[in-house]
Amino acid sequence: MEFTKMHGLGNDFIVVFGEKQLPADAAELAVKWCNRFFGIGADGLVYILPSEKADFQMRIMNSDGSEAEQCGNAIRCVAKYVYDHGHVTSEQITIETIGAGVQPVTLNVLDGKVATVRVDMGEPILDGLQVPTTVDANPVVDHSIEANGQEFKFTAVSMGNPHAVIYVDDAVNFDLATWGPLLEVHPMFPKKINVEFATVRDRGFVDMRVWERGAGPTLACGTGACATLVSSVLNGHTDRTAVISLKGGDLHIEWNEADNHVYMTGPAEVVFKGYTS
Numbered sequence: 001m002e003f004t005k006m007h008g009l010g011n012d013f014i015v016v017f018g019e020k021q022l023p024a025d026a027a028e029l030a031v032k033w034c035n036r037f038f039g040i041g042a043d044g045l046v047y048i049l050p051s052e053k054a055d056f057q058m059r060i061m062n063s064d065g066s067e068a069e070q071c072g073n074a075i076r077c078v079a080k081y082v083y084d085h086g087h088v089t090s091e092q093i094t095i096e097t098i099g100a101g102v103q104p105v106t107l108n109v110l111d112g113k114v115a116t117v118r119v120d121m122g123e124p125i126l127d128g129l130q131v132p133t134t135v136d137a138n139p140v141v142d143h144s145i146e147a148n149g150q151e152f153k154f155t156a157v158s159m160g161n162p163h164a165v166i167y168v169d170d171a172v173n174f175d176l177a178t179w180g181p182l183l184e185v186h187p188m189f190p191k192k193i194n195v196e197f198a199t200v201r202d203r204g205f206v207d208m209r210v211w212e213r214g215a216g217p218t219l220a221c222g223t224g225a226c227a228t229l230v231s232s233v234l235n236g237h238t239d240r241t242a243v244i245s246l247k248g249g250d251l252h253i254e255w256n257e258a259d260n261h262v263y264m265t266g267p268a269e270v271v272f273k274g275y276t277s
C-alpha cells in the first residue's frame, strides 16, 4: 500500500489515494498504521475516494479506529494532494465530507506551489441536541459541566463533528492530559467530543489547545479552531475574524456574517511518501 504522510500544523495524517471505497478494515488499519512506535505514526488515516457530488470524497479515521465526520486540517491536505498530483487542475475544487457535506476549497498557489488552502467549512451547528450534547438549548453557551469535582463552562459547536470550547486562564500551559480524557467521554456528550481549551488574548487572537476525540492531544485541530472562533463570537470575546493560535501554528478563521459560513485558511505539507502492508 502506497501512502503519503502529510500534516496541517503538525496534525498529521497517513493519506491514501486510489481506493474505490472505504476499505472494510479501515478501522484496524488506522489503529495499526497510526501507532507511533509499531506503525507509521499519525493522528489519523485519510482516504481520498471518488465522489458523485464533488471532485473527491474524504473519509478520516482517528488513530483509535473511530471514524470522524469531518477534519479541517485533513481537508487542506487532501486539497493539496489532489492538486499536486494533477487530479484536479483548477484552484477552486470541492471535497465531500460525511459530516459537513460538500465543501468548496480554494488553493492559494504561489510560483506553482500550494502556499495555503482556504476552506468553506459551512455553517456551524449550534443546537445542543444536534451537536450532539444532552443540553436542549440553542445555542449552548457557557454551560456548566463537572468532571472529577471540578466545574468548567463549555460552549458547544458542531462543524460536522462535535466540539466543546472551554475558556481557561492559560490554555498554553493547561493540563490537557488530566482533563481532556475525562471531558471527551463525559455523559453530556453522546458521541464523545473534541475539547478545546482557549484563552482570549485580544479580539483578534486566541490561544487554543486541543484534546481530540479518538486521537488525544494533537498539535492542531482545524474544526476545533473554527469551533473556537464561533464560540468566541457567541461569548462576545472576539470579532468575527481571528487568529486561532495552536501548538503547531496559526489558523485564520472567519465566521462570515452574510452567509453564516465559517472560513478556515492555513497550510498543508507533505512529509514523506512510503509503502506499508
Ligand SMILES: N[C@@H](CCC[C@H](N)C(=O)O)C(=O)O
Pocket (backbone or CB within 6 Å): 011, 062, 067, 068, 069, 070, 071, 072, 073, 074, 161, 162, 194, 212, 213, 214, 215, 218, 220, 221, 222, 223, 224
Ligand atoms: N484534527 C481534526 C479533527 C479530526 C477528527 C476529530 N478527532 C473527531 O473525532 O471529530 C481537524 O483538524 O479538524
